[in-house]
Amino acid sequence: MSTPYQIVVCGSIVPDPLQTLEPIATPNGPALKNEMMLPAVLDPWAKHALYEAANLASKQPGSKVYLVSLGPKAKLQQVMMTMAQKVPFELVAIDGSSSGFTEASEVAAALAAAIKAIPGVDLTRLLLFGGWESASRGAGSTLQMVGEQLGIINQFQGVDKLTCNADGTLEVLERIEGGKHQVSKCSCPPAVLGWATGMLPEPPNNPQIGMVNMRSIMPALQKAQPAAVGAQGLSFASVSLPKQQRTTKVIKDMPADEIASEIVAWVSQD
Amino acid sequence: MTEQVHPTVERQTMDADIVCVGFGPATGGFLTTLSRELVCEDGTAKLESSVAPGLPPQVICYERADDIGFGVSGVVTPGNGIRKSFPDLDLAQIPLAVPVKHEVVLYLLDPLGASRRSALLRCADKAIRALKGILPFEREAFKLPYIPPFLRKDGGLLLSISQFNQWVGTQLLGSGAVQIWPGTPVAQPLFDDNSVIGVRLLDQGTDKQGRPEAGFMPGMDIRAALTVVGDGPVGNVGREIDFHFGMPEGRHKRDWAVGMKMVVNLPEGCPLEPGTVLHTFGYPEPEIFGFLYVYPDNVASLGIFVPSWFDSPVRTSYRYLQHWMMHPYLWQYLEGATLRSWGAKTLEESGKRGEPHLVGNGYARIGEGSGSTNMLTNSGVDEAWITGVQLAEAVVELLKEKKPFTQENLEATYVRRRRSSDLDKQSCIAEKSRDGFGSGLVPGMLGMAATGFTGGMLNIGSEPKQPYKRLPTLADYYKGRIPAEELEQIVRDCTARGVSAHSTLMDRCGWPQIPYDGKLLMSQQDALLLGGKVQAPGGYADHVCFLYPNLCQSCGTKICIEVCSGQAITPGVDGVPQFDREKCIHCGACLWNCATPHPDNPERTVLDFRAGTGGLHSADN
Numbered sequence: 013m014s015t016p017y018q019i020v021v022c023g024s025i026v027p028d029p030l031q032t033l034e035p036i037a038t039p040n041g042p043a044l045k046n047e048m049m050l051p052a053v054l055d056p057w058a059k060h061a062l063y064e065a066a067n068l069a070s071k072q073p074g075s076k077v078y079l080v081s082l083g084p085k086a087k088l089q090q091v092m093m094t095m096a097q098k099v100p101f102e103l104v105a106i107d108g109s110s111s112g113f114t115e116a117s118e119v120a121a122a123l124a125a126a127i128k129a130i131p132g133v134d135l136t137r138l139l140l141f142g143g144w145e146s147a148s149r150g151a152g153s154t155l156q157m158v159g160e161q162l163g164i165i166n167q168f169q170g171v172d173k174l175t176c177n178a179d180g181t182l183e184v185l186e187r188i189e190g191g192k193h194q195v196s197k198c199s200c201p202p203a204v205l206g207w208a209t210g211m212l213p214e215p216p217n218n219p220q221i222g223m224v225n226m227r228s229i230m231p232a233l234q235k236a237q238p239a240a241v242g243a244q245g246l247s248f249a250s251v252s253l254p255k256q257q258r259t260t261k262v263i264k265d266m267p268a269d270e271i272a273s274e275i276v277a278w279v280s281q282d
Numbered sequence: 283m284t285e286q287v288h289p290t291v292e293r294q295t296m297d298a299d300i301v302c303v304g305f306g307p308a309t310g311g312f313l314t315t316l317s318r319e320l321v322c323e324d325g326t327a328k329l330e331s332s333v334a335p336g337l338p339p340q341v342i343c344y345e346r347a348d349d350i351g352f353g354v355s356g357v358v359t360p361g362n363g364i365r366k367s368f369p370d371l372d373l374a375q376i377p378l379a380v381p382v383k384h385e386v387v388l389y390l391l392d393p394l395g396a397s398r399r400s401a402l403l404r405c406a407d408k409a410i411r412a413l414k415g416i417l418p419f420e421r422e423a424f425k426l427p428y429i430p431p432f433l434r435k436d437g438g439l440l441l442s443i444s445q446f447n448q449w450v451g452t453q454l455l456g457s458g459a460v461q462i463w464p465g466t467p468v469a470q471p472l473f474d475d476n477s478v479i480g481v482r483l484l485d486q487g488t489d490k491q492g493r494p495e496a497g498f499m500p501g502m503d504i505r506a507a508l509t510v511v512g513d514g515p516v517g518n519v520g521r522e523i524d525f526h527f528g529m530p531e532g533r534h535k536r537d538w539a540v541g542m543k544m545v546v547n548l549p550e551g552c553p554l555e556p557g558t559v560l561h562t563f564g565y566p567e568p569e570i571f572g573f574l575y576v577y578p579d580n581v582a583s584l585g586i587f588v589p590s591w592f593d594s595p596v597r598t599s600y601r602y603l604q605h606w607m608m609h610p611y612l613w614q615y616l617e618g619a620t621l622r623s624w625g626a627k628t629l630e631e632s633g634k635r636g637e638p639h640l641v642g643n644g645y646a647r648i649g650e651g652s653g654s655t656n657m658l659t660n661s662g663v664d665e666a667w668i669t670g671v672q673l674a675e676a677v678v679e680l681l682k683e684k685k686p687f688t689q690e691n692l693e694a695t696y697v698r699r700r701r702s703s704d705l706d707k708q709s710c711i712a713e714k715s716r717d718g719f720g721s722g723l724v725p726g727m728l729g730m731a732a733t734g735f736t737g738g739m740l741n742i743g744s745e746p747k748q749p750y751k752r753l754p755t756l757a758d759y760y761k762g763r764i765p766a767e768e769l770e771q772i773v774r775d776c777t778a779r780g781v782s783a784h785s786t787l788m789d790r791c792g793w794p795q796i797p798y799d800g801k802l803l804m805s806q807q808d809a810l811l812l813g814g815k816v817q818a819p820g821g822y823a824d825h826v827c828f829l830y831p832n833l834c835q836s837c838g839t840k841i842c843i844e845v846c847s848g849q850a851i852t853p854g855v856d857g858v859p860q861f862d863r864e865k866c867i868h869c870g871a872c873l874w875n876c877a878t879p880h881p882d883n884p885e886r887t888v889l890d891f892r893a894g895t896g897g898l899h900s901a902d903n
Contacts, residue, residue, distance in 0.1 A: 219296055
């Protein structure tokens with residue numbers, strides 16, 4: 013018998029990874045230069061989690077996917093127009109900064125509060141998904157804290173595969189050191205799964221899914237509550253990026269050995 | 283034209299009331315005006331949908347690019363139509379927007395002696411240099427003491443079209459009255475006899491030839507009572523409608539330009555004030571025009587326009603842009619500047635002469651592709667916006683009267699509004715204003731002056747030819763500068779290396795190498811990476827297609843390779859160019875630059891520019 017899950021995906025927006033970012037100091041703490049002008053995307057790690065969630069929900073009748081997202085409302089709205097055509101989900105929006113300079117515990121508290129406020133939320137059916145880290149932060153700490161605040165003990169990070177067995181147990185394939193995987197078993201929900209890349213390709217755009225999602229996205233954005241998660245009061249001694257060095261060349265069909273040699277030579281430079 | 287590889291495959295369909303193709307200023311004007319008339323303040327429907335009874339009309343817009351804010355243009359516009367739509371417009375809400383404060387037009391002399399200048403221009407240059415003590419002359423630039431009123435943009439706006447689109451789109455999405463879906467190219471219009479009944483979205487999960495692969499998802503058919511075509515100058519839906527219904531008698535699209543642009547952080551201490559507008563002509567080649575607009579916070583948008591009447595078979599843009607930036611007058615402001623973003627786009631420069639059938643059963647055309655750009659005032663954004671507003675007013679009128687979107691009804695509402703508007707009057711005046719450029723820069727400038735000062739009563743020049751009819755051969759173009767044998771050897775060498783020849787040819791003609799600084803001056807590939815990043819998601823067919831490879835083989839110029847703004851088209855095997863989608867920035871220059879006419883239609887070429895995803899990811903432009 014399949015279990016209907018409540019799958020909550022925590023994922024926010026980040027600047028389009030193709031952009032060059034520049035940290036600056038502002039009266040409200042550090043920020044990215046022209047942050048509101050930068051094109052945004054759903055955090056790539058969270059995106060994998062969302063696709064996995066939708067795939068799982070499609071196989072477990074009665075399951076539902078929520079996307080809980082904390083970010084500037086206007087930017088969230090824009091990104092949702094891209095994401096909404098991908099997979100079915102219900103948005104829970106929280107209005108606040110999504111820059112990499114926010115305080116992870118504050119973000120976690122806001123996310124946990126929003127999850128608790130989802131009507132009919134049931135811990136016995138809850139799978140908390142997210143990226144195992146974020147493209148804007150990389151600390152990998154927020155999702156764990158959300159889980160802790162919700163009282164979820166079973167936590168897995170770097171997940172590449174989740175199998176839901178007929179007996180209700182969960183089998184999790186996690187990345188561990190040395191390029192290996194570890195298989196864990198968990199008796200039942202709730203569980204936190206911080207996804208690595210998963211196994212699924214990006215779904216195609218489906219206009220009908222978009223139309224259905226949109227019915228809940230716009231009201232969710234209108235209802236979005238503000239959350240104070242900025243770095244107010246904090247002062248950073250310095251903020252800098254690694255020195256950028258770019259020597260571009262485009263070569264098609266380069267043998268793997270040559271690529272590897274070049275990378276080794278490049279890494280050895282420093 | 284854009285028929286997909288598997289036309290018989292079973293497709294899902296979805297019904298809407300109105301489907302829009304392309305989100306730019308025209309569609310922005312359309313949706314802004316329309317959305318205010320669809321829903322009451324209490325959320326109930328003002329007008330009723332015919333496909334979802336009880337709800338307001340279902341209005342969907344599909345945009346090809348991955349974001350609604352990935353436009354490519356710095357813009358100076360009178361902004362009258364935009365201001366009318368937003369009476370309380372607060373420019374502070376739109377990043378990079380600023381009122382026009384100060385306009386300058388500069389004739390740039392050639393400090394290097396490398397450009398091709400007619401005897402007349404050389405005489406003019408000598409005279410200016412001889413009189414530089416008494417003329418407004420500075421750093422090889424002559425500042426025109428007078429700007430004709432028809433060129434001035436007093437009280438106008440400087441905008442980043444990306445940021446403007448984003449601002450408009452955010453408000454539209456927030457209204458909940460309309461939907462805009464980026465990253466969703468429209469493959470083709472759907473025809474039923476003499477009507478357009480909707481659009482077909484692009485197939486997903488295909489190989490580069492459009493053949494189904496794993497995850498194949500046939501593009502959905504979106505059926506709608508009205509299809510609004512605002513897909514710009516090279517949009518495939520607009521072009522296919524033109525091919526299907528033909529152009530009106532005497533109308534054609536033969537004047538084009540590619541605009542290559544950058545947004546830069548100006549060096550610290552740069553004295554240029556926000557709102558400053560510089561326009562240039564005369565350099566790096568006399569036919570190439572330039573602009574520099576100063577935004578707030580020491581940011582500027584700048585670039586050049588390379589027109590179709592620049593009769594060079596190797597008319598590249600990128601290297602010319604670099605030489606233009608390094609002109610001594612501009613370099614005094616740009617030395618030390620840093621690239622923020624880069625891009626290129628095609629401009630449809632036929633204006634009124636390129637106006638297609640504006641309406642038909644089930645469809646209406648708006649924006650640049652509908653011939654709205656005013657070629658005398660060099661203004662297109664506000665005009666495009668106004669056409670969108672006019673169509674929206676017409677649509678509301680028809681919806682209120684419960685009349686169908688027939689050609690007759692759209693003629694009586696939209697076309698009537700457009701014909702009686704100042705936009706159309708000015709467009710008629712401007713129709714022949716650029717005809718003189720067919721004979722060169724000086725006749726062109728005189729022609730614009732004649733048209734402008736006589737209100738279109740006096741025009742100079744004749745109807746333009748198709749671009750391919752103007753192009754000289756390489757040998758003719760370089761006659762007297764590069765011996766024929768050497769020229770052939772250069773082309774052979776470049777072809778063997780798989781690269782375009784223009785840079786080598788410019789070196790040979792005396793243009794100095796660009797001293798790359800990695801900040802503003804860099805290789806074209808670095809500009810692709812640093813200036814906005816090119817994205818080409820997999821699972822879609824190539825959008826640049828060589829329809830008749832045998833004709834490409836025998837093409838003498840292969841100008842598609844030379845003009846390609848992203849170096850995405852390169853020499854290929856057997857003489858047929860090859861296309862690399864991962865570098866294409868969707869400027870569309872290859873479409874109209876192609877030197878070989880289509881066997882069945884002299885207004886087409888043998889290079890097809892179809893629906894495609896990806897392109898530049900930059901919100902600065």
